[in-house]
Amino acid sequence: MKASHGLAISEKHAAECILDYKRTHSFIKGIYKAIGKLLNNKSEEPIRILYAGCGPYAPLLLPILNLLENDRLYVTFIDVNEDSLAVLRKVVAKLNLEKYVESIKYADAITYKHPDKLDMICSETMFSALTREPQVSITENLLPQLAPHGILIPEEIKINLGFSRFVDEPIVDTRPKNYHIKGDITKTPEDVRTLFAIHKNMSVNSQKMNDVFFESDWLSIEKPYDENPDICIYTELKVFGEESLEKAETTLTNPFCVGSIRKLKEERTIKLKYITAGMPYWQVDYK
Numbered sequence: 001m002k003a004s005h006g007l008a009i010s011e012k013h014a015a016e017c018i019l020d021y022k023r024t025h026s027f028i029k030g031i032y033k034a035i036g037k038l039l040n041n042k043s044e045e046p047i048r049i050l051y052a053g054c055g056p057y058a059p060l061l062l063p064i065l066n067l068l069e070n071d072r073l074y075v076t077f078i079d080v081n082e083d084s085l086a087v088l089r090k091v092v093a094k095l096n097l098e099k100y101v102e103s104i105k106y107a108d109a110i111t112y113k114h115p116d117k118l119d120m121i122c123s124e125t126m127f128s129a130l131t132r133e134p135q136v137s138i139t140e141n142l143l144p145q146l147a148p149h150g151i152l153i154p155e156e157i158k159i160n161l162g163f164s165r166f167v168d169e170p171i172v173d174t175r176p177k178n179y180h181i182k183g184d185i186t187k188t189p190e191d192v193r194t195l196f197a198i199h200k201n202m203s204v205n206s207q208k209m210n211d212v213f214f215e216s217d218w219l220s221i222e223k224p225y226d227e228n229p230d231i232c233i234y235t236e237l238k239v240f241g242e243e244s245l246e247k248a249e250t251t252l253t254n255p256f257c258v259g260s261i262r263k264l265k266e267e268r269t270i271k272l273k274y275i276t277a278g279m280p281y282w283q284v285d286y287k
């Protein structure tokens, strides 16, 4: 199924995300700590949480709900997959978690408007290098709906550029019965630099006229990069506080190849664009 920006994966594939176990574990721990902070800071007041792209099991939040004060938590779950929501309603009923749930509803998180300011927004709708899935468009829509003290999960997604030999880069495969890392976990790319970051204080342009979220300057390539000719994107993920995910620890932080130095033209410059239209993707222009 295709959402307005990015791929809304099937109920089966959404369910399988749980098996990316370091991701699941880190998000659960981070969200538990983040809710604890909100409960401490906001005495007596309701805590409104939106879980955007919850999938059939909402695994980043459901396992910890019973550990938290239920009379203050108002959780809204949204997804664009009706089959996933039907499963989630059954799971919530089976585990007697209705007391935490404000609603479970079909909504596109790219356009959704919540009736109240939110204390926490939680969304994991991303793939390596922010391709394929609509994490950025979802964050752009939801961020203005977060209260000033509110918490965005993940707290920061940092996108870096580096030069490497992509076949040597470590890639984790978390498919059932196939869990393994191929490549060299010690491989270090050359000349790593940050391109942009997604976080609570980023500027959101709601009047945006096109879907180019990021465009670099023309970057001049002076070195030959004979050993590391591939132009790669590296994702650093800070879930919350100390909870973070490094390269190839999860499918979300797998390195991603977007181009090659071998395509350089006379001026030896490149420009990178990250485009959120359709299925989000990277474009490299060469001069």
Ligand SMILES: C[S@@+](CC[C@H](N)C(=O)[O-])C[C@H]1O[C@@H](n2cnc3c(N)ncnc32)[C@H](O)[C@@H]1O
Pocket: 003, 004, 005, 006, 007, 008, 009, 010, 014, 015, 017, 018, 052, 053, 054, 055, 056, 058, 059, 060, 078, 079, 080, 081, 084, 107, 108, 109, 110, 124, 125, 126, 134, 138
């Ligand atoms: C990577 S899965 C994650 C599922 C679950 N949260 C987990 O952590 O295992 C992403 C989920 O986001 C949903 N999704 C994708 N685009 C969406 C959108 N625009 N609005 C709401 N949900 C969306 C998909 O249907 C899918 O269930």
